[in-house]
Amino acid sequence: MKKVKDMTRQLSGPRRIGFSSTMSKWDIKLSPYLYVSPFFLSFAIFGLFPIVFNIWVALHDWDRRVGQGDFVGLDNFVWVLNQPAFWTSLQNTFSIFVLSLVPQLILALVIATILDQNLRTRTFWRMGVLVPFVVMPVASAMIFSQVFGQFGLVTPLMHELGWFTDVDSPFFHNRFLSHIAIATMIIFRWTGYNALIFLAAMQAVPRDLYEAATIDGAGRARQFFSVTIPSIRPTMIFVVLTMTIGGLQVFDEARVFDGTGSGGTGQGGSDNQWLTTVLYLFNLGFGDWQDRMGQAAAVAWLFAAVIIFFTLLNFFLTRAISTNTSKTTRAARTAAKRQAAAARSDRARSDRATQHSAEIASTEKGRSR
Amino acid sequence: MSGAYIESVSGSGARKYAQRRAAKGRPIKPSRPGGDSGGRRPGWVSYALLSVVLLASIFPLYYTAILGSSTRIEIAQSALPRLLPGPNLIDNIVAIVSNQQIDFWASAVNSVLVAVVVSAATVFFSTLAGFAFSKLNFRARNGLYIFVIATLVIPMQLGTVPMFIMMNQFGWIDSLAALIVPSLVGAFGVFWMTQYLRGSLPYELIEAARVDGASVLRIFWSVALPAAKPAAATLALFTFVASWNEFFWPSVVLRSQKTLPLVIPQLSGAFTADHALIMSGVFLIALPLLVGFVFLGRQLVAGVMAGAVKG
Numbered sequence: 284m285k286k287v288k289d290m291t292r293q294l295s296g297p298r299r300i301g302f303s304s305t306m307s308k309w310d311i312k313l314s315p316y317l318y319v320s321p322f323f324l325s326f327a328i329f330g331l332f333p334i335v336f337n338i339w340v341a342l343h344d345w346d347r348r349v350g351q352g353d354f355v356g357l358d359n360f361v362w363v364l365n366q367p368a369f370w371t372s373l374q375n376t377f378s379i380f381v382l383s384l385v386p387q388l389i390l391a392l393v394i395a396t397i398l399d400q401n402l403r404t405r406t407f408w409r410m411g412v413l414v415p416f417v418v419m420p421v422a423s424a425m426i427f428s429q430v431f432g433q434f435g436l437v438t439p440l441m442h443e444l445g446w447f448t449d450v451d452s453p454f455f456h457n458r459f460l461s462h463i464a465i466a467t468m469i470i471f472r473w474t475g476y477n478a479l480i481f482l483a484a485m486q487a488v489p490r491d492l493y494e495a496a497t498i499d500g501a502g503r504a505r506q507f508f509s510v511t512i513p514s515i516r517p518t519m520i521f522v523v524l525t526m527t528i529g530g531l532q533v534f535d536e537a538r539v540f541d542g543t544g545s546g547g548t549g550q551g552g553s554d555n556q557w558l559t560t561v562l563y564l565f566n567l568g569f570g571d572w573q574d575r576m577g578q579a580a581a582v583a584w585l586f587a588a589v590i591i592f593f594t595l596l597n598f599f600l601t602r603a604i605s606t607n608t609s610k611t612t613r614a615a616r617t618a619a620k621r622q623a624a625a626a627r628s629d630r631a632r633s634d635r636a637t638q639h640s641a642e643i644a645s646t647e648k649g650r651s652r
Numbered sequence: 653m654s655g656a657y658i659e660s661v662s663g664s665g666a667r668k669y670a671q672r673r674a675a676k677g678r679p680i681k682p683s684r685p686g687g688d689s690g691g692r693r694p695g696w697v698s699y700a701l702l703s704v705v706l707l708a709s710i711f712p713l714y715y716t717a718i719l720g721s722s723t724r725i726e727i728a729q730s731a732l733p734r735l736l737p738g739p740n741l742i743d744n745i746v747a748i749v750s751n752q753q754i755d756f757w758a759s760a761v762n763s764v765l766v767a768v769v770v771s772a773a774t775v776f777f778s779t780l781a782g783f784a785f786s787k788l789n790f791r792a793r794n795g796l797y798i799f800v801i802a803t804l805v806i807p808m809q810l811g812t813v814p815m816f817i818m819m820n821q822f823g824w825i826d827s828l829a830a831l832i833v834p835s836l837v838g839a840f841g842v843f844w845m846t847q848y849l850r851g852s853l854p855y856e857l858i859e860a861a862r863v864d865g866a867s868v869l870r871i872f873w874s875v876a877l878p879a880a881k882p883a884a885a886t887l888a889l890f891t892f893v894a895s896w897n898e899f900f901w902p903s904v905v906l907r908s909q910k911t912l913p914l915v916i917p918q919l920s921g922a923f924t925a926d927h928a929l930i931m932s933g934v935f936l937i938a939l940p941l942l943v944g945f946v947f948l949g950r951q952l953v954a955g956v957m958a959g960a961v962k963g
Contacts, residue, residue: 307867314868315790321777322837323796326803329834333811333818340813350817397701400694410949411706413956417945418713419897421913422938426712429719429931434727436715475709476956483957532809535899539917549917561809561900568813569904580813587810594805 341580347569352577359581369582371555372563373589375462379537379559380530382466383473387526388519390474395481396507409482412475423468424539431455431464455541458556465557468536477522484518485511520601527597531590534561560586666693713938720744720932727927744932753922754933759910763896766828766911770835771891775884777837782845783876787858788868797846803839812904819905826907835895841887844959848883849876886955889948896941912937 341359344352363369394412402408415423430436431454438452447453454464488511496506512519537559538549550566551558558566560582568579718734719727721741726733749756784790785797815834816825824830853876861871877884899913906914916937923929945952 310868311788312790315784315788315793318780318784318788318872319796319842322781322800322839322842325834325837326839329815329818330803330806330808330811333814334806336814336817337811340817345813345817347816350820394702394705397694397698400698401692402694402698402702406950406953408702408706409953410945411702411709413949413953414709414942414945415712416956417893417941417949417952418938419913419916419941421897421899421916422716422934423712425916425919425930425934426716429927430712430715432927434731434927436731439731471708471712475705479953479956480959528805528807532807534809535913538899538903564809564812565900565903569816576813576817583810583813587807590807 337580337583340577341584343577345576345580347574347576355577359577360585363578363581363585368555368558368563369560369585372551372558372560375458375537375551375555375557376531376533376559376561378459378462379465379469379533379557380527382462383469384523384526384530386466387470387474387477388523390470391477391481391522392512394474394478395485396511398478398482399485409479412478414475415471416473416476418472420468420472420535421539423471424536427464427468427471427536428540431460431467455552456556458552458554461540461552461557465533465536465540469530469533473526477526480518480522481515484515488514520598523597523601524594527594528590531586531593532561533559534565537562538565560589713935713942716931716935716938717741719928720935722928724926724928740928741932741935744929745936747929748919748933748936751922754915754918755910756915756936759912759915762828762909763912766831767892767895769832770895771888773832773836774838774841774891775888778841778845778887779849779877779880779884780872781837781842782847782849782880783853783872785842785846786849787853787855787876800839800842804843809900812901816904825905826909827905828909830905831895831898831902831911838891841891844887845880845883849880852883853879886951886958889952890955893941893952 342354342356343359344355346352398405398408398412431452432438433452435452438447438454441453442448447457450456454460492510492514493506496510501509537551537557540557541549541552550570551562564579564582564586567573567582568576715732717737718732721738721744722733723740748754781800785793785800819825819830822829824833857875857879858871861875866874897913898911902911902914910918916934919930919933923933
């Protein structure tokens with residue numbers, strides 16, 4: 284009897300067996316699930332359920348105040364597809380998207396290349412390009428409405444040149460010009476942000492590659508297209524994808540565009556010149572004049588399909604391009620690395636006197652420029 | 653060490669500096685060849701181009717301040733009525749703040765409340781989930797994590813109509829709860845914290861805490877949370893900015909209550925075509941984040957660049 288007691292005491296010494304040990308076993312087993320559960324709970328209620336429920340709403344008449352009405356089958360979809368405004372909104376969305384994407388990519392790459400140097404006060408410049416990111420989108424929409432408005436900076440100039448003299452502010456009448464104005468707001472907000480993303484990718488490019496390219500006599504432009512661009516391609520794919528998903532969902536800018544007392548109603552223009560699809564959805568479901576939540580739900584489905592389609596298309600397009608080139612890139616990279624290593628060892632082998640090697644380096648650099 | 657070499661590597665300023673040092677009898681010693689010395693200093697063209705970019709970034713705000721310190725008549729007469737913001741800006745801002753219809757202070761309080769609660773909750777729940785995903789073993793961990801990332805690409809506007817109906821059922825229309833509760837935790841935050849903790853929280857620390865008899869919650873609180881601080885601060889910043897600027901969802905669910913972004917379109921209704929007053933209001937509402945940016949912009953820059961490498 285005494286022996287048994289001793290044994291238990293021994294066992295319960297360093298290794299705790301019993302209540303607290305089962306507790307800690309459960310603790311280790313269950314805690315992870317407990318910790319990730321807030322996200323999944325929140326996603327189930329506010330992410331997944333609404334998406335599924337959206338099907339139900341889209342198949343019914345639905346009034347904002349009264350609630351669920353009759354089952355109408357696919358009538359809401361048919362109604363939406365027969366609305367010219369829906370198709371106009373899709374066109375506008377794509378027009379604004381393309382007008383903002385292309386200049387933004389080019390500008391961001393150029394700015395990133397400039398920032399990717401041994402600058403003085405580099406944090407200052409980096410912060411400088413990120414300023415627009417913290418300007419409230421609605422505020423910048425108001426500001427640019429003013430810039431492009433009747434008493435703004437652009438319209439008087441155009442009137443001076445004799446263009447669009449028949450209207451107060453052509454940017455609120457002409458469809459294409461309104462797209463340019465809205466694209467400007469998007470470019471203003473996101474260019475610096477994307478430039479910093481590109482900059483981070485550029486800084487991860489091994490400096491040997493540039494060294495090798497310099498030795499091979501490549502100028503700065505050639506280095507940019509043959510070294511920088513291929514090396515940061517994955518980041519470019521990432522940026523283009525996020526910009527596709529975000530850029531197609533333009534709402535703030537379009538909603539507020541005519542907001543500076545130009546007689547606008549925030550509905551996307553008198554002839555839907557800058558009505559985007561998300562704004563159209565908003566007007567249908569939550570605008571002051573219409574109460575068509577069922578139709579709005581149908582728009583949401585159709586638009587989600589469009590977004591997914593274009594995201595996948597962009598993904599496969601950019602991936603196809605990148606896999607084609609990345610083979611040559613990898614080959615070029617190893618070749619360049621070998622060259623750089625050779626150049627380094629050459630230099631190390633040369634006379635210990637740094638004076639001498641410095642002269643070589645300076646003539647090399649001089650030749651390349 | 654020749655002046656020509658110094659100039660080719662570090663620019664003409666460096667050459668002059670080296671000559672001055674040499675004249676004083678303390679010449680600059682050459683650095684190890686092939687070492688990573690940071691490279692050549694760029695010429696003035698780079699700084700000029702960056703200055704143009706900086707001006708373009710600042711100009712809209714400057715323009716807003718200029719218009720905000722003018723009168724409506726001045727704006728109608730001249731595109732840029734003055735070159736420096738005047739005292740009129742203060743008068744206009746006072747007019748905005750004291751306007752009953754605008755209700756600036758109540759909206760500001762709402763904005764602060766929503767943004768603070770949302771970012772605090774997001775940081776806490778994301779760190780908790782990130783700790784589990786990066787450092788704890790459980791079944792289906794990888795599958796669940798991939799699921800989290802996959803939810804990032806779902807366009808959220810898809811659920812707007814049902815979400816509105818749900819908020820209506822909960823009685824949350826025109827209530828801040830409709831802005832706060834659905835945003836308490838998001839996929840991006842979980843992803844962000846997981847990626848960070850994966851690389852910066854050594855298993856040895858966790859093992860040591862476990863040997864000392866700490867529970868998993870205790871390990872989270874005393875080991876993981878302190879280690880997560882830098883990433884948590886960045887996540888808090890980004891969540892705050894996003895929540896502060898959010899316009900679509902508040903426009904859907906709020907009626908009499910307002911957050912600051914909702915005040916902006918209201919300005920043009922309250923001061924019909926008085927561009928000076930409207931723009932001073934826009935300036936006032938855009939200002940707080942910009943002031944914050946002066947102090948926290950460094951972290952924001954680091955966050956954007958870190959996200960790029962990981963994403």
